[in-house]
Amino acid sequence: MKRSLKVILLSFVAVLLMIGCSAAKKGGTFEGVGSGKHGDIKVAVTITDGAITKIDVLEQDENKVLSEPVYEELQDMIIAQNSADVEAVSGASATSEGYINAVKDAVEKSGITLVAAKKSKQAKEKEQIPAEQDFDVVVVGSGGAGFSAAIEAAEAGKKVAILEKLPAIGGNTLLSGGEMNAPGNWVQKKLGIEGDSVDIYYQDTMKGGDNVGDPKMVRLMAEKALESAEWLRDDIKVEFLPDQLFQFGGHSFKRALIPVGHTGAELISKLKMKADELKIPVFLNVKAEKLIKDDSGKIVGVTATDREKRELTFNAKDAVILTTGGFGSNVEMRKQYNKEYDERYHSTDSVGTTGDGIVMAQEVGAALTNMESIQTYPIANPKTGMISLLADTRFDGAILVNQEGKRFVEELERRDVISKAILAQTGGYCYQIWNDDIDAISKTKEAHKAEYDELIREKLLVKADTIEEAAKFFDIDVDSLKETLTKVNAYAKAGEDKDFHHRAGLVSLEKGPYYIEKAAPSVHHTMGGLVINEKTEVLDESGKAIPGLYAAGELTGVIQGKNRLGGNAITDIITYGRIAGQQVGAMK
Structure with a gap:
């Protein structure tokens, strides 16, 4: 009897201890690992009273500029729902899945059952963008061309907004090596490289594109290349390697400046810092849908949708500048213009490079050229x-x-x-x-x-x-x-x-x-696109400028010809992005 009573008491104590442990184990910080796009993502998840309150990224090899806003968005979603069963962020699925799986791993290791989240619309309402907003200039696309245009326009006193359909800024510029051709640059001088000139660079670019590029547009890019590089260095504070250059295929000289880190992240992070300094808002997860025309035929704004599919209107008193990139990630559009580049080909491009700006401009009468040229x-x-x-x-x-x-x-x-x-x-x-x-x-x-x-x-x-x-x-x-x-x-x-x-x-x-x-x-670059002039005005089929519409970067089709030489994309987007911003900035 005594033995039985002792066993019962011990069992009772064990149950109490288990209950106590279970009650105590409602909080703490736990580590988890998930596989991202470029390797493991390691996180520390803090749980308080059965609720996820904080997620810290401890280790990762993802693109920093691209991943940070994705992590922030996912953390907000996970904390709001108190669950890692959330959808991946569109445009960054591999990075998202690695982060989500790392959080799930941490929660599983914690042994804690998460409590049900209280439904609250407060956070969602706080993030909502007004249905209609007024600006002087609306820039569509947040790559190098978009930021360059926005910065120049803002410095001229214009109220500017940037729209970006993806959850992070940067576009193809961010994913690139960031190298930039500029004849007669300061690194060439330091290395003792002599003989390069605007003329030779112009000739290399024309020849490299099978002489299909518009000579006056290529000449202007060549003439402005060094000035654009110096603007990045001096005004935007981009750091270039002081003692190294690349000589890409088709070039007569080593003339491509290399940003520190050997990627476009240096350019995009510094351009964003300058935009922040100028208080230029960047609306992420906002997809431009259509250009708005007034009765006179002038482009006066953009309609867009956010991630909840809400319809938004961004009015532009002076101009809209399209900098949405090419269509390298749009297989159907590639096949439409050149059947060779079908599903057999992967793409190096950002998932957002789907030709949106080209299609929007075409809908208001813009002329296209060279669309079959895909690199x-x-x-x-x-x-x-x-x-x-x-x-x-x-x-x-x-x-x-x-x-x-x-x-x-x-x-x-x-x-x-x-x-x-x-x-x-x-x-x-x-x-x-x-x-x-x-x-x-x-x-x-x-x-x-x-x-x-x-x-x-x-x-x-x-x-x-x-x-x-x-x-x-x-x-x-x-x-x-x-x-x-x-x-x-x-x-x-x-x-x-x-x-x-x-x-x-x-x-x-x-x-x-x-x-x-x-x-x-x-597939890396689409050379075809909108026809623009030296002012970056978008032209219609008759060669006339469409009032209020400008474009710069890969969605234009008059510069690179049949083939783009390496290092020319950054020169192109910075040069013509700046020109677009300066043109609209000078409007009265």
Whole structure:
């Protein structure tokens, strides 16, 4: 009897302890991990009385400018619902899913059952944008062209707004390497590079586009290129590397300035800081739908929708400036204008690059040109289509070989030429090879560590001490590859590439360790779009300017011709974005 009573008492105490532990375990901070676009996302989730009160990101390799607003939006949603069962943010699904899964992992590890959230409309109502707003200038798109235009207009005294359909700013500018061509720049002078000029840059660009670009527009870009670069450096405070330049394919000189970090994040973050200083509002998750015309035919605003599909009106007293980019991520639109670029091709572009501005302008009578001209970037991730910035070593001596271990094209040829050459090889892919000597020049491994780790993880990149080991990893014909490297080393020593006439001169690959990266072409830039003049006014089919409508950047079709040379996009968007802003800023 005593024994039975003792057992009952012990059991009762155990139950009390369990209840006590359960009651106590309603709070704390717990870590969780999820897989994002570029690797693991690690978070710390704070739970108080069964409710998520805070989420901190501890580690991540996502694009910082792109991910921060996504994390903020998701944190608000999760806390409001007290649940990680929320939808991914449109336009950033991989990053969203990694963050959401990390939070779920943390909650699961906590062992806490979350309490049901109280329904509240307060947060939602607080975030709502007024249904109608008045501005002098409305800029559609928050990439380099959009920010440049908005800043110039605001500095001229105009009340400006920027509309962005995605949850984060930046567009293709953010995803790019951010390099910018400018003949006669300060780094060329420091490095002792002489002989470059506006004329040579103009000729390179015209030739690179098969002389299809509008000569007067290309000439204006060439003449304003250095001024645009100096504006970024001096006014926007963009930092460029002081002692390094890239020579992209088709260029006669090393003339491309490189931002710190080797990505467009430096440009976009500094442009946003300047916009904040000027108190320019940026409306995220707001998709421009249609241009508004008055009775005289002038464009006087934009209708838009927010993420709740509410209809919004942004009136523009002076002008609307379209800077929405091209249509590289719109497969149907690509096929409409060039059937070659169908579903077989991935895209390096932002998911928002779907041709919206082109379509909106066309609906009010804008003329289009050169729409069939679509460019692929030759060295992209064959699984995802993302541009490989790690592979910028190609501009400093890395070589391209096929599955058989043989070179097949000059590595500094035009992008379209290299892409077509790659697609003609076994499997439609290639391998890029470099060593530490080349990487020491390019510094890409240090600048793009997240991409390096991702490619290693995906088995699309190998580092090996010997070329035999590297070749074995990808099943490349090792004897043929060794023969190729022997030639390359000899040509590097002699200063003459007898096979493909490498315009910058080959670099020795005698020493390991070696890096071999698998790559394939991916749709990168659409050269066609709206017809604009030197004032960036959008023209109609008869060649007349549509009053109140301006455009700059990739959605215009008169500058790059049949093929855009590397480093010309940033020069284009900054130069013509500024011109658009200056034009509307001068309006009385």
